[in-house]
Amino acid sequence: ILNRDIDSYPILRRAARAAGARILRFGAGGRPDFRLTEARLGEGGTVVSARIGGQRLIFKLGAPGRHLALNALAALAAASAAGADLARAAVALAGWHAPPGRGARLRIGLGAGEIDGHITLIDESYNANPASLGAALEVLAATRPQDDVGRVARGRRIAVLGDMLELGAEEEEAHRRLAEHPALRAVDRIHCAGPLMKALHAALPSCQRGEWFPASEALAARLPRLIDAGDVIMVKGSLGSRMGRVVDALRALGPVSPEPPEEG
Numbered sequence: 001i002l003n004r005d006i007d008s009y010p011i012l013r014r015a016a017r018a019a020g021a022r023i024l025r026f027g028a029g030g031r032p033d034f035r036l037t038e039a040r041l042g043e044g045g046t047v048v049s050a051r052i053g054g055q056r057l058i059f060k061l062g063a064p065g066r067h068l069a070l071n072a073l074a075a076l077a078a079a080s081a082a083g084a085d086l087a088r089a090a091v092a093l094a095g096w097h098a099p100p101g102r103g104a105r106l107r108i109g110l111g112a113g114e115i116d117g118h119i120t121l122i123d124e125s126y127n128a129n130p131a132s133l134g135a136a137l138e139v140l141a142a143t144r145p146q147d148d149v150g151r152v153a154r155g156r157r158i159a160v161l162g163d164m165l166e167l168g169a170e171e172e173e174a175h176r177r178l179a180e181h182p183a184l185r186a187v188d189r190i191h192c193a194g195p196l197m198k199a200l201h202a203a204l205p206s207c208q209r210g211e212w213f214p215a216s217e218a219l220a221a222r223l224p225r226l227i228d229a230g231d232v233i234m235v236k237g238s239l240g241s242r243m244g245r246v247v248d249a250l251r252a253l254g255p256v257s258p259e260p261p262e263e264g
Helices: 009-018 066-081 086-095 130-141 168-180 182-186 197-203 216-225 244-251
Strands: 025-027 034-042 045-052 055-061 104-109 118-124 157-162 189-193 209-213 232-236 256-258
Touching: 025 066, 034 066, 045 066, 055 066, 055 086, 066 086, 066 130, 104 244, 118 130, 118 244, 130 157, 130 168, 130 182, 130 232, 157 197, 157 216, 168 182, 168 197, 189 197, 189 216, 197 209, 209 216, 216 244, 232 244
Parallel strands: 025 034, 118 232, 157 189, 157 232, 189 209
Antiparallel strands: 034 045, 045 055, 104 118, 104 256
16 A cells, blocks of 8 residues: 655555555555545544545545545555455544544643633644644644633634654754744644754744743643633644643643534
8 A cells, every 4th residue: 555645655666566566556646546636624524535446435534634534545445455345444434533642632621610611632742744744733724713711812723843853954944844834824823842843933923933942841831821711722743852741731731521523
């Protein structure tokens, strides 16, 4: 099962052919066997349109994200290779939800019985690279905060970002370029942790620039004072940047439950 959209696809295809393997391709570009034609993001999931073997297939994925729609096509390709019923497999994807650290969405109450309202957490703390962080920003941009429930009248989209590690010689520039991502325009505040994320922090417009900390531990201690009821907060970073500490600090604010899907 090969991703048609990645730079290493020609290398992987040659190796698969040399091994005599049957190849199934997925992606949005070119003419893969499982081609993504549209991914419409909503708060409760993603409506995916695809072309599979010349036939159009529309299904719902139980988590928002264009990148997750591509992963779903890879899963359908694997199901097809195993001889499974594709229609039943596609229906089952509606019940799939992102796991902790990889896009899980949580409702966190503030105060006893949520007397002070609640926040929405998008937990992307397990891993990060420029492509996956861009995808996470698109999910954040598509998620509506709640107005008129906190000290700040308008609910905010807040990104809390840790270093992306193992990017090589261009790592600082890769962090700076995140400031140019189109989805970032919909984000109200960006807080950063780590020496590499300092490059992004410096490149942000002053109206979006939040606080920067040398490490996630200090950010985790400070963040509860930087959020308010109605906010949507997305936390992301490489595993080595330990952004899980930030997630733990938010989870400690009150009762935690899965974020219910958007109605309608």
